[in-house]
Amino acid sequence: MKKTFFLIPLYIVSFYFSSLLLSHAQTAEPEHIVLTWKGDPSESQSVTWRTGVVLNNPIAQLALANSSSIETALDQTFQATIQKVENMEGVVHYYYSVTFEGLKPGGTYRYRVGDIDNKMSAWSQFTTTNKEKEPYSFLYLGDIQNEVFSWGSRTIRAAYAKAPKAGFMLFAGDLINDGHQDSQWKEWFRALGHIRTMKPIVPVIGNHEYDTSPENPDEEVISMYWQPQFELPLNGPEGLEESVYYIDYKDMRLVVMNSLVALKSPEELQKQSDYLERVLSDNPQKWTVVSFHHPFFTARDGRHGNYPNLRNAWQPILEKHKVDLVLKGHDHVYARGAHQTKTIEVPKGQAGPVYVVSVAGPKMYGIVPEKRWMDRAGVNTQLYQVITIDGDLLKYRAYTVMDELYDSFDLQKQDKEYNIFTEHISSPKDPENNFPNGTTLRSK
Structure with missing residues (x-):
């Protein structure tokens, strides 16, 4: 059978695709x-x-x-x-x-x-949230960052399916990889689908929300899309509005910090330290949750290390004000520790601030065993967390995207004492997720 081929002039093809791109860019939708x-x-x-x-x-x-x-x-x-x-x-x-x-x-x-x-x-x-004394929940996701639509979507959808009535969804930084890249923000919005039109988002700024300044290639600046696309509280320090802020949600104060800027200079660190001290000193809420991107402690492999300046400045403030939970990202592993204290002594069976690092996307690092600080860890695992508060009880549950309960603990509020800490999943008793080679270290 004879086949007939039609040759379309290149300029017609080029005009067609240019028109498609132009029409998309100029849409009023x-x-x-x-x-x-x-x-x-x-x-x-x-x-x-x-x-x-x-x-x-x-x-x-x-x-x-x-x-x-x-x-x-x-x-x-x-x-x-x-x-x-x-x-x-x-x-x-x-x-x-x-x-x-x-x-x-x-x-x-x-x-x-x-x-x-x-x-x-x-x-x-x-x-809108009500002011009744009834249980409420929120969702917490660590870094998505890479392949946001192809891999990150399933974590977002799994979290929403697990807790569709949760009051909001918190992202602990590195929502995308390159702060100025519109295509990556498109992926993030596409991954969230209709969820973002029904459930408020609380975004925490990470290092990848900063990108090279268009005016000065030697300077990093906040993503050109961050402030236009997120309407956030203006109660942060001057110059850091909408990247440092707090929200009072029912009987919880949620404080969001900008750890990247804090690490840039002693002056910037002090500015946020003063802010943290102020908003925690004047805090009428029963529960306090703080979120920022860079962990105080790390055991991950690769180039990233500990951040002693951040830890020395902020950990005493968190301990002084009996912060309940500190939610972070950056390390692309799972880590939870309830016994990392610097300035306080906590009785057995109780806990000061509980520190958590989690990862929602596909980029995974490993954990160096001799640097381990956490009580529960995991690698090569996409996770999300459901946090529920019911009066004097905080329930923390971490799930894999396969709907497996991976970590679980409760905090029981005590008047003028530290929280009673009840661990439901213990690493000595429950296997931790490793890489296919059977270790917590990545294959080289």
Whole structure:
């Protein structure tokens, strides 16, 4: 049978694909919609999105949700703020933010964003936290960083499937690998899918959220996308707003620090140390959780080491104020330790701050046995964590993406004493995950 081939001139093919790219870059369709908090989670909700062309009338619409699809008379309209971002390839996007305020605690709201005369997003829903004394949970994920869509997606989805009612999802830094790379942020947003439009995100800044300055190749600066795409509290030190902040969520104070900047100079470290002391001294909440990217202690192989300056400055502050849990990333291993103290003596069966390092993505390092500090460890394992608080009890559960319970402990709050620490999974009794070669060290 005779085959016929049609030759298409190269300039037509080039024009076709150029047109596709141009049309995508210039779309008015809202994308990268994400919920965060700038204010009180019980009475406010922030939402951010972007488009490829500037909208003439960027708005968000909001109403208390019900089962009806036609009752729109009570819809409120909010004007959005606009930020223009032009990346190093000359591609422009416009970011829009709205903070809904004066909301009803425990209320479920429907919302959509866009331009009423152009493109509007689908309706989605969120629920503000209430002020009732009832159990609540949140999700914690360590570094995703690489192959975010192909591998990171399954950790995000597994976490959401395990705890769909969790109040928020915390990422402990290195959400992506190259801070200025739009393609990687696209992967991150794609990996989160609809979850980010329904469940608030609490992002912690890592070293990979910094990238080479477009003006000075010898300087690292925060990702050009960080502040435009995340609407976060402005209660941090001057110059570090939206990378250092705290959120009061029910009876928990969650403090987020910028460990990368703190490691740059004694002055920067002192600035954040003073902030940490202040927000922990004036803390009315029962539970305190602190999150930053770089661990105080490390046993991982490779180039990274301990950070004694960070540890010497912040560990005494955490111990002084009886911080309950410290959540970190960076090492691409799993590590949990409840007995690393510097300035305090904790009775047997109790715990000062419990330190955790976790990893959600595919990039894995190993653990050097002689440097081991943790009570429970794991390598070559994608994990997520569900943390539940019920009055005086904090339940910590770490799961693999295969829905296997990998680590489990409880903290029981005591008045004027350290927490009672109950370990449900112990490394001496339960096998730890290793590499295929049977060791905690990577194969060379």
